[in-house]
Amino acid sequence: MALTGLDIFKLLPKTNCKKCGMPTCLAFAMALAQKRTKLEDCPDVSEEAKEKLAAASAPPMRKIVFGTKDNQVQLGQETVMFRHEEKFYNPTALAVTVSDKLTGEDLTKRIEAVNALQFERIGIKIGVKAIALVNDSGSSDSFAKAAATVKDASSLALILVTDSPDAMAAAAAKTKDYVPLLASATPDTAEEMAKIAKENGCPLVAQADSFDALAELTEKIKAAGVEDIVLNLQSPDLQSQLLNLSKMRALALKKVFRPLGYPSISFATDGDADAQVASAISLICKYAGVVVLETVEPYALLPMLTAVMNIYTDPQKPVQVEPKVYRIGEPNENSPVMFTTNFSLTYYTVESDVESSRVPSYILVVDTEGTSVLTAYSGDKLNEKTVADAMTKHGVAELVKHRKLIIPGYVAVMSGKLEEATNWEVMVGPRECSMLPKYLQEVWN
Numbered sequence: 001m002a003l004t005g006l007d008i009f010k011l012l013p014k015t016n017c018k019k020c021g022m023p024t025c026l027a028f029a030m031a032l033a034q035k036r037t038k039l040e041d042c043p044d045v046s047e048e049a050k051e052k053l054a055a056a057s058a059p060p061m062r063k064i065v066f067g068t069k070d071n072q073v074q075l076g077q078e079t080v081m082f083r084h085e086e087k088f089y090n091p092t093a094l095a096v097t098v099s100d101k102l103t104g105e106d107l108t109k110r111i112e113a114v115n116a117l118q119f120e121r122i123g124i125k126i127g128v129k130a131i132a133l134v135n136d137s138g139s140s141d142s143f144a145k146a147a148a149t150v151k152d153a154s155s156l157a158l159i160l161v162t163d164s165p166d167a168m169a170a171a172a173a174k175t176k177d178y179v180p181l182l183a184s185a186t187p188d189t190a191e192e193m194a195k196i197a198k199e200n201g202c203p204l205v206a207q208a209d210s211f212d213a214l215a216e217l218t219e220k221i222k223a224a225g226v227e228d229i230v231l232n233l234q235s236p237d238l239q240s241q242l243l244n245l246s247k248m249r250a251l252a253l254k255k256v257f258r259p260l261g262y263p264s265i266s267f268a269t270d271g272d273a274d275a276q277v278a279s280a281i282s283l284i285c286k287y288a289g290v291v292v293l294e295t296v297e298p299y300a301l302l303p304m305l306t307a308v309m310n311i312y313t314d315p316q317k318p319v320q321v322e323p324k325v326y327r328i329g330e331p332n333e334n335s336p337v338m339f340t341t342n343f344s345l346t347y348y349t350v351e352s353d354v355e356s357s358r359v360p361s362y363i364l365v366v367d368t369e370g371t372s373v374l375t376a377y378s379g380d381k382l383n384e385k386t387v388a389d390a391m392t393k394h395g396v397a398e399l400v401k402h403r404k405l406i407i408p409g410y411v412a413v414m415s416g417k418l419e420e421a422t423n424w425e426v427m428v429g430p431r432e433c434s435m436l437p438k439y440l441q442e443v444w445n
């Protein structure tokens with residue numbers, strides 16, 4: 001729970017020396033509680049007070065990182081139960097299993113199939129973030145060898161899944177430079193697993209079958225020197241799994257219950273691809289930090305990734321594309337020029353329709369702060385001046401010999417003023433961009 005100004009005041013030297021720039025220690029405490037100043041501005045604060053203040057001001061859910069630079073996965077650090085209250089910070093990471101029973105070409109093929117689960121949606125790259133290597137063989141040696149193969153054959157982050165401390169130690173030693181997530185420590189293996197995590201500098205999954213057992217386990221792991229923990233509360237079915245994830249989130253964020261102040265990992269590996277999609281999307285909606293899957297079917301992964309993308313988009317910031325001139329095909333000095341706004345969904349819909357017309361074109365994207373054509377027009381973000389300015393800024397006149405500008409049919413009303421502002425002939429395009437192919441082929445050509 002956040003400290004009040006008075007709580008902070010009790011920990012300060014109370015000398016009113018003014019070295020911090022504040023007239024009194026109380027004024028400094030109040031400013032610190034409101035995050036208007038930093039603790040470091042008081043040079044006389046004791047080490048003990050520093051520790052207490054740092055612990056009390058730690059985020060309610062710890063940030064956990066695994067993987068390295070190119071394939072790093074960040075989890076946790078969430079602050080709200082509902083997206084509209086602020087935003088969700090670190091998107092659910094999807095991981096796909098690889099069994100250590102596979103060897104040779106079979107192992108390589110499976111790793112390649114997981115690596116290939118990368119997509120592009122409205123101009124943003126989305127994809128599977130990690131491989132979860134599972135110790136199905138029961139052999140430490142096979143697990144360590146497979147871990148080394150995954151490391152060499154994939155740039156994805158790695159999760160090592162085994163109940164055996166021996167197998168974990170062998171595989172972690174081979175892959176520690178890649179900072180894998182170690183899954184999992186149970187109440188029975190907590191000490192050994194924590195030792196391995198500490199020695200290799202890796203985060204550790206704590207797995208138990210009740211809230212009390214899980215809270216006790218995380219405290220034990222923490223006492224053994226491992227601060228970076230991911231929670232796996234085992235539940236008998238999806239319904240209780242979803243309920244438990246919500247309760248854990250509420251305990252961490254609302255009650256600031258530190259033993260459960262960590263992100264979570266869930267397994268949705270049962271059933272066929274369709275069943276995994278249903279479970280995984282439910283888990284993503286209910287705060288899962290990592291979801292582990294078994295399927296490598298692209299049709300199954302894409303809706304899950306789309307769900308992650310939508311839920312973790314900042315609700316106060318529309319997804320935008322860069323305002324500039326986009327070339328569709330290989331346009332030349334006789335090609336059509338049209339404009340649209342920088343709301344991603346609007347731009348990519350127009351782009352796709354222009355592409356399907358097979359008429360090489362220029363699309364000028366006007367900065368309307370990520371709003372669609374009609375919204376931008378009614379909010380005065382799209383008018384003759386913003387369009388004329390964008391044409392000048394992006395050198396549209398230098399791209400073509402003609403002086404004809406196609407505008408969206410919905411803003412036909414701005415034609416006259418736009419012609420005056422630009423000295424270009426305005427051609428009113430269709431209201432729906434799905435009609436653009438016909439328009440470009442029949443009217444433009």
Ligand code: SF4
Pocket residue numbers: 012013014015016017018019020021022023024025028029041042043044045
């Ligand atoms: S520098 Fe520290 S001790 Fe001095 S007035 Fe500020 S808070 Fe108080």
